[in-house]
Amino acid sequence: MEVHDNIVILDCGSQYTQLIARRIRELSVHSEILPWDSDAEEVLRRNPKGIVVSGGPRSCIEPDAPRLDERLLRSGIPLLGICYGMQMLAHQLGGRVERAGAAEYGRARVERASETSALLEGLPASLQVWMSHWDQVTGLPPGARAVAVSEGGALAGFEMGDGRIGALQFHPEVAHTEQGTEILRRFLFRICGCDPTWRLEDWIDRTVEEIREKVGAERVLCGLSGGVDSTVAAVLTARALGDQLQCLFVDNGLLRKDEADQVMDTYRVLDLSVHRVDAGGRFLGALAGVTDPEAKRKAIGWTFVEVFEDVAGGLGGAAWLLQGTLYPDVIESGHQGKGASVIKSHHNVGGLPEIMKMKVLEPLRDLFKDEVRQIGRLLGIPEVFVARQPFPGPGLAVRCLGEVVEPRLALLREADAIFREEIAAAGLYNQLWQAFCVLLPTRSVGVMGDVRTYAETAVLRAVESQDGMTADWARLPYDLLDRTARRICNEVPGINRVTLDITGKPPSTIEWE
Numbered sequence: 364m365e366v367h368d369n370i371v372i373l374d375c376g377s378q379y380t381q382l383i384a385r386r387i388r389e390l391s392v393h394s395e396i397l398p399w400d401s402d403a404e405e406v407l408r409r410n411p412k413g414i415v416v417s418g419g420p421r422s423c424i425e426p427d428a429p430r431l432d433e434r435l436l437r438s439g440i441p442l443l444g445i446c447y448g449m450q451m452l453a454h455q456l457g458g459r460v461e462r463a464g465a466a467e468y469g470r471a472r473v474e475r476a477s478e479t480s481a482l483l484e485g486l487p488a489s490l491q492v493w494m495s496h497w498d499q500v501t502g503l504p505p506g507a508r509a510v511a512v513s514e515g516g517a518l519a520g521f522e523m524g525d526g527r528i529g530a531l532q533f534h535p536e537v538a539h540t541e542q543g544t545e546i547l548r549r550f551l552f553r554i555c556g557c558d559p560t561w562r563l564e565d566w567i568d569r570t571v572e573e574i575r576e577k578v579g580a581e582r583v584l585c586g587l588s589g590g591v592d593s594t595v596a597a598v599l600t601a602r603a604l605g606d607q608l609q610c611l612f613v614d615n616g617l618l619r620k621d622e623a624d625q626v627m628d629t630y631r632v633l634d635l636s637v638h639r640v641d642a643g644g645r646f647l648g649a650l651a652g653v654t655d656p657e658a659k660r661k662a663i664g665w666t667f668v669e670v671f672e673d674v675a676g677g678l679g680g681a682a683w684l685l686q687g688t689l690y691p692d693v694i695e696s697g698h699q700g701k702g703a704s705v706i707k708s709h710h711n712v713g714g715l716p717e718i719m720k721m722k723v724l725e726p727l728r729d730l731f732k733d734e735v736r737q738i739g740r741l742l743g744i745p746e747v748f749v750a751r752q753p754f755p756g757p758g759l760a761v762r763c764l765g766e767v768v769e770p771r772l773a774l775l776r777e778a779d780a781i782f783r784e785e786i787a788a789a790g791l792y793n794q795l796w797q798a799f800c801v802l803l804p805t806r807s808v809g810v811m812g813d814v815r816t817y818a819e820t821a822v823l824r825a826v827e828s829q830d831g832m833t834a835d836w837a838r839l840p841y842d843l844l845d846r847t848a849r850r851i852c853n854e855v856p857g858i859n860r861v862t863l864d865i866t867g868k869p870p871s872t873i874e875w876e
């Protein structure tokens with residue numbers, strides 16, 4: 364296999380470390396993430412053309428905070444420190460870092476402060492960036508020059524020499540930093556001298572090899588949902604293993620209107636062996652009386668595993684469970700880096716019981732949804748699969764607030780089908796990350812045909828997003844909202860009020876539980 368230039372990213376616990384890797388991939392360069400405390404030998408063995416030090420939750424003035432191995436500082440390999448990474452470089456190179464009077468979180472502007480900056484060369488004098496920090500570099504290390512300052516005059520970036528050591532207080536890897544990709548481009552190509560040779564096709568070839576090595580002659584059972592991620596995972600693994608792979612679609616009783624039959628139908632065009640199991644009763648049994656969102660997710664995760672293990676025996680015994688887990692599932696479940704916070708346990712990550720006998724295969728674990736879509740297209744998977752909006756494994760259970768019982772699921776299914784039908788009719792399906800209904804356990808008073816009603820509430824949730832990590836609510840046309848609300852109240856007895864969710868992520872999440 365061809366050898367590509369490599370960048371090592373040292374992870375100090377940032378929520379955005381994988382976004383750094385992803386931006387570098389987009390610029391056609393290979394990168395690897397290693398923990399911040401990796402031995403210098405270990406890092407140098409990867410032969411990096413450059414090293415990026417990520418952000419992180421700690422304060423570098425604390426005695427046991429992450430530090431860079433001194434041998435890497437002296438190695439002559441270009442270094443780029445981002446946020447915590449900048450503070451750490453400043454601290455270790457003899458500058459001063461202090462907790463600032465006020466933190467900076469979110470959108471900010473910085474001004475360029477030096478004619479000569481390898482990272483910012485050719486960019487506008489004023490840049491829109493994204494910040495998330497409290498500590499502040501208040502004294503430059505000897506020999507360093509400021510290259511950017513923020514509006515309040517605080518240091519926002521410095522460089523040493525010809526830019527071989529560079530540091531930014533803001534995050535070039537997040538989409539809200541407008542020139543972020545341009546800055547990383549300068550680091551990779553001008554400072555590190557990388558060649559842009561790496562392609563997603565290389566990722567496919569390498570991953571197919573890795574799956575073969577890992578699995579050998581054992582059998583694999585794939586949890587196939589009809590969604591993008593598991594479909595891409597299955598087609599990729601089939602390329603590696605052929606008929607060692609068996610797929611299982613679980614009708615967990617939490618699917619949308621007519622979804623189970625439609626999913627089985629669409630899979631006919633793909634060359635996969637798909638078995639369907641109807642386990643609705645089992646899932647609803649496990650959810651009886653459960654209203655806490657995390658308890659629901661755990662109950663569903665366990666039931667999935669029980670079903671997978673039961674079926675695996677009957678299908679000739681599989682040693683591996685293949686899932687379409689993506690990076691956002693992992694980071695939100697708090698399963699990445701040291702001390703990342705639990706936002707919600709995705710059923711396929713935090714919900715997996717430790718007693719599970721099967722080994723887990725998750726080839727897409729480091730990727731984001733839009734990258735998985737691109738890989739799907741490269742594998743020749745039709746648009747009906749790759750353009751599909753995400754639908755969470757716990758399904759309608761996390762959209763049916765309160766107890767999950769069949770009569771309430773039936774209400775939600777009907778309301779949700781109407782909203783999605785209207786979205787499709789307006790030609791908006793492909794522009795939205797997701798559009799769906801939520802059912803609230805809140806009843807309110809209405810009047811229908813002169814009769815008093817006291818019935819449940821549906822919420823319309825439609826968002827735009829690039830990767831599901833952040834999202835904005837979609838500004839849908841008023842007449843579409845109006846038609847949807849009238850149809851839901853007219854066609855779904857049991858719902859007498861329709862509301863619209865106008866929060867982004869953050870502060871809300873996309874799903875309500």
Ligand SMILES: Nc1ncnc2c1ncn2[C@@H]1O[C@H](COP(=O)(O)OP(=O)(O)OP(=O)(O)O)[C@@H](O)[C@H]1O
Nearest residue numbers: 586587588590591592593613686687753754755756
């Ligand atoms: N009904 C199901 N039957 C079998 N496996 C499932 C089912 N629902 C989810 N899974 C497994 O859990 C994983 C995570 O679900 P998730 O919804 O994130 O992915 P997906 O359904 O493949 O894609 P998408 O996010 O586009 O809906 C899936 O990739 C799949 O392996």
Ligand SMILES: O=c1[nH]c(=O)c2[nH+]cn([C@@H]3O[C@H](COP(=O)(O)O)[C@@H](O)[C@H]3O)c2[nH]1
Nearest residue numbers: 708709710753754755756757831872873874
């Ligand atoms: O497979 C999944 N298992 C889950 O448990 C799960 N929870 C949320 N999601 C999907 O992930 C994206 C981000 O969702 P949230 O903003 O609600 O966290 C959105 O696209 C959600 O639909 C899930 N997918």
Ligand SMILES: NC(=O)CC[C@H](N)C(=O)O
Nearest residue numbers: 418419446447496497498
């Ligand atoms: N996002 C970061 O890297 C933050 C760094 C450090 N914890 C601060 O608050 O300043």
Ligand SMILES: [Mg+2]
Nearest residue numbers: 590754755756
């Ligand atoms: Mg899904």
